Amino acid sequence: MTVQSPAQPPGTTPGMPSRAGVSTRPAPELPSFAQRSPMKPRSGWRRRLTKLDEKAAPYAYVSPFFVLFGVVGLFPLLYTAWVSLHKWSLIGGKGDYVGLKNYGDVLAQPYFWNALKNTVSIFLLSSVPQVIAALLIAAALDSGLRARTFWRMGVLLPYVVAPVAVALIFSDLFGDKFGLVNHLLGLVGIDPVQWHKDVLPSHVAIATMVNFRWTGYNALIFLAAMQAIPRDYYEAAMIDGAGRIRTFFSITVPQLRATIIFVVITSTIGGLQIFDEPRMYDQYGLGGADRQWQTLTLYLYQLGWTQKNFGRAAAVAWMLFLIVIVFAIVNFLVTRRIASKGQR
Amino acid sequence: MSTSTLRRGSRLVRRTQASPTAYVILAVVLVGSAFPLWWSFVIGSKDSAAIVQDPFSFIPGGHFLQNASTVVTTIPFWKALGNSIFVSTTVALFVVLFSAMAGFAFAKLRFRGRSGLLVFVIATMAVPTQLGIVPLFIVMSKLGWIGSLWAVILPSAVSAFGVFWMTQYLQEALPDELIEASRVDGASTLRTFWSIALPAARPGAAMLGLFTFIATWTNFFWPFIILDPGNPTLPVALQQLQAAYFVDYSLVLNGVVLMALPLIVLFVFAGRQLVAGIMQGAVKG
Numbered sequence: 001m002t003v004q005s006p007a008q009p010p011g012t013t014p015g016m017p018s019r020a021g022v023s024t025r026p027a028p029e030l031p032s033f034a035q036r037s038p039m040k041p042r043s044g045w046r047r048r049l050t051k052l053d054e055k056a057a058p059y060a061y062v063s064p065f066f067v068l069f070g071v072v073g074l075f076p077l078l079y080t081a082w083v084s085l086h087k088w089s090l091i092g093g094k095g096d097y098v099g100l101k102n103y104g105d106v107l108a109q110p111y112f113w114n115a116l117k118n119t120v121s122i123f124l125l126s127s128v129p130q131v132i133a134a135l136l137i138a139a140a141l142d143s144g145l146r147a148r149t150f151w152r153m154g155v156l157l158p159y160v161v162a163p164v165a166v167a168l169i170f171s172d173l174f175g176d177k178f179g180l181v182n183h184l185l186g187l188v189g190i191d192p193v194q195w196h197k198d199v200l201p202s203h204v205a206i207a208t209m210v211n212f213r214w215t216g217y218n219a220l221i222f223l224a225a226m227q228a229i230p231r232d233y234y235e236a237a238m239i240d241g242a243g244r245i246r247t248f249f250s251i252t253v254p255q256l257r258a259t260i261i262f263v264v265i266t267s268t269i270g271g272l273q274i275f276d277e278p279r280m281y282d283q284y285g286l287g288g289a290d291r292q293w294q295t296l297t298l299y300l301y302q303l304g305w306t307q308k309n310f311g312r313a314a315a316v317a318w319m320l321f322l323i324v325i326v327f328a329i330v331n332f333l334v335t336r337r338i339a340s341k342g343q344r
Numbered sequence: 345m346s347t348s349t350l351r352r353g354s355r356l357v358r359r360t361q362a363s364p365t366a367y368v369i370l371a372v373v374l375v376g377s378a379f380p381l382w383w384s385f386v387i388g389s390k391d392s393a394a395i396v397q398d399p400f401s402f403i404p405g406g407h408f409l410q411n412a413s414t415v416v417t418t419i420p421f422w423k424a425l426g427n428s429i430f431v432s433t434t435v436a437l438f439v440v441l442f443s444a445m446a447g448f449a450f451a452k453l454r455f456r457g458r459s460g461l462l463v464f465v466i467a468t469m470a471v472p473t474q475l476g477i478v479p480l481f482i483v484m485s486k487l488g489w490i491g492s493l494w495a496v497i498l499p500s501a502v503s504a505f506g507v508f509w510m511t512q513y514l515q516e517a518l519p520d521e522l523i524e525a526s527r528v529d530g531a532s533t534l535r536t537f538w539s540i541a542l543p544a545a546r547p548g549a550a551m552l553g554l555f556t557f558i559a560t561w562t563n564f565f566w567p568f569i570i571l572d573p574g575n576p577t578l579p580v581a582l583q584q585l586q587a588a589y590f591v592d593y594s595l596v597l598n599g600v601v602l603m604a605l606p607l608i609v610l611f612v613f614a615g616r617q618l619v620a621g622i623m624q625g626a627v628k629g
Contacts, residue, residue, distance in 0.1 A: 050530075050532070053532050053533050053534075054533065055455075057449075057453065057532075057533035057534070058449040058453040058454070058455035058458070058533075059449075059455065061445040061446060061448055061449035061453070061533075061537070062445070062446045062449045062461060064441075064442045064445060064446070064502070065442050065443070065445070065446040065465075065502050065507055066446075068442070068498075068501055069468065069502045069504065072473075072480065072498055072499040073468070073471075073473040073499070073502070074468075074473075075476075075479070076476025076478075076479040076480040076483070077471065077473055077475060077476040077479075079476070080476055080478055080479055082479075083478055083479060083482070093482075136369065137370070137373055140365070140366035140367075140370050141366075141370070143363060143366045145362045145366065145367070145370070146362075149616060149619070151374070152619045153611075153615040153616065153618075153619055154373070154374040154377060154378075155370070155373055155374070155377060156611075156615065156618060156619055156622070157377045157378060157381075157608075157611065157615075158377050159558075160558060160562075160604075160607040160608060160610065160611045160618075161380075161562075161607070161608075162561065162562035162564070162578075162579050162582075162604070163562060163564065164562070164564045164579040164582050164583065164603075165384075165579075165582065165600045165603055165604050168384075168582065168586060168596055168597065168599075168600050169380045169381075169383065169384045169597065170380065172384075172387065172593045172597060173380065173383065178399050180383070180399075180400060183399070183400050212376070212377075212380065215373075216373070216377060217622060220619060220622045220623055221622060221623070223623065224622070224623035224624070265470065269470060269472055272472075273472055273475070275564070275565045276564045276565065276579075279564075279568075279583075280583065280586060282590070283586050283587055283590035297565070301569070304477075304478055304481075305569065310478050310482070313478050314478045314479075317475045317476070317478055318475075320472075320475055321472060321475045324472050328470060
């Protein structure tokens with residue numbers, strides 16, 4: 001009895017020619033267990049069982065992921081589009097088909113545009129300074145430090161603090177009247193900032209929470225990529241008389257291109273869906289008395305669970321989904337452009 | 345080009361010594377990382393009178409335990425703690441198991457559609473599945489699962505990132521020869537997975553489990569929507585505390601400390617692994 005080698009694709013059935021490229025290696029004739037041992041060759045059903053095992057097993061192993069992902073990930077996302085085309089209430093359930101009416105209603109509301117503006121503003125305030133700071137911190141971590149594990153762990157500490165907790169701490173620090181930040185600003189002669197009242201300051205406060213939690217995490221990602229840059233490049237640059245700053249911009253940044261794109265895209269996907277921080281910035285959770293910091297996800301929540309209008313909430317979810325995808329693609333193109341400039 | 349000749353040219357060539365600037369930058373970052381936590385401990389350990397009297401003192405007061413006892417009776421703290429432990433552990437186990445299974449198949453077995461499915465997994469890493477909450481809520485209410493911890497566990501039980509991670513890990517950690525040998529010895533795929541792949545996957549699986557545990561522990565949006573106030577996880581309970589005491593920061597930030605403490609303890613013991621995990625993931629991803 002010859003045992004089928006794992007090099008042969010178990011998925012190919014006898015009647016079906018295997019695709020080129022899948023079964024590349026010829027199956028080597030390996031001595032089988034049965035031949036080596038004095039045992040009799042296995043019975044036919046046993047061999048068929050082994051064959052079945054090898055053919056079906058791969059699918060059995062990947063199926064829990066795909067089935068569950070389909071049920072709890074993909075299906076809800078696609079079904080959102082269906083819900084958005086109906087009058088649909090949190091309590092009454094599905095109503096009439098209304099076509100694109102929910103989209104029209106949402107787009108006609110100034111609140112939607114306000115939320116979109118706030119989301120983009122908070123996103124920009126958190127992602128751009130964060131990437132720059134993370135690069136800087138990574139460069140500092142990459143410079144032959146003593147006690148490097150201590151420093152690396154130190155920058156990662158905020159990551160284990162939940163966004164909800166971070167939001168509560170910073171909403172105290174950014175208190176309008178008795179906040180520490182305003183107190184410190186007062187010491188250098190700056191008037192108190194209305195962090196919970198004015199639009200831009202509230203965005204700065206919320207972006208600070210995001211930056212607090214993620215800058216160190218991203219710095220470690222950059223650090224890993226920096227350490228993969230061949231040291232010869234730096235040596236050559238130093239020979240050519242390039243200083244630290246010049247080297248950073250001409251060698252480090254271009255070499256980190258792929259990593260920067262990765263970090264920017266992940267922070268886009270997360271940043272545009274931001275909910276926890278603006279939700280917890282005050283106790284009402286509506287994004288401020290005049291919706292100064294109401295983000296799209298907060299708006300979605302309000303439509304769905306406060307106004308109980310699932311049709312409109314689904315329309316917002318679906319539009320936000322498209323916005324995220326578009327942003328991710330634009331980001332990819334722009335970041336690639338910027339990061340490759342240094343290479344030329 | 346030899347390094348030794350270069351080294352003679354300049355002391356700076358191999359940057360063995362960090363500049364003072366690097367230490368200054370990192371010290372500032374470290375203070376920025378730790379200070380908000382220290383501050384919440386400071387405020388959380390005072391009574392409200394002390395805060396009014398001297399709001400900007402960095403020295404803790406003596407009321408931490410007293411405040412904590414108010415917090416744990418205002419919100420169902422112990423229940424929330426138990427729920428968070430249960431939910432995070434269960435989700436981590438599910439994600440690790442399903443990811444290891446799929447990763448094993450993608451890395452070491454050959455089957456029709458393998459590369460197509462793997463591309464699909466990678467593509468879904470960028471899909472914001474969180475935006476499916478409206479139908480997810482409809483489904484959960486049809487199932488009668490609103491308020492149930494399983495409604496939180498199930499949607500997090502699979503992770504495209506986890507599958508990708510374990511595929512990468514097993515590709516390197518598990519030699520093909522080992523699989524082949526086990527096949528030759530007549531082991532079933534299940535046996536190969538259980539006795540050969542899983543032990544080899546252990547370090548990668550532990551890291552995945554750790555990150556999944558933290559992500560689940562800190563997760564707020566979906567649990568906040570689906571769970572009842574009487575049966576929350578810690579972040580949801582913290583929101584209740586905020587709703588009850590927003591003006592009294594000594595209690596709110598005391599709750600923050602109580603909630604952050606378990607993960608900070610975890611960080612003390614596993615921080616090294618977290619750092620290593622992020623750095624490995626960055627190189628591979």
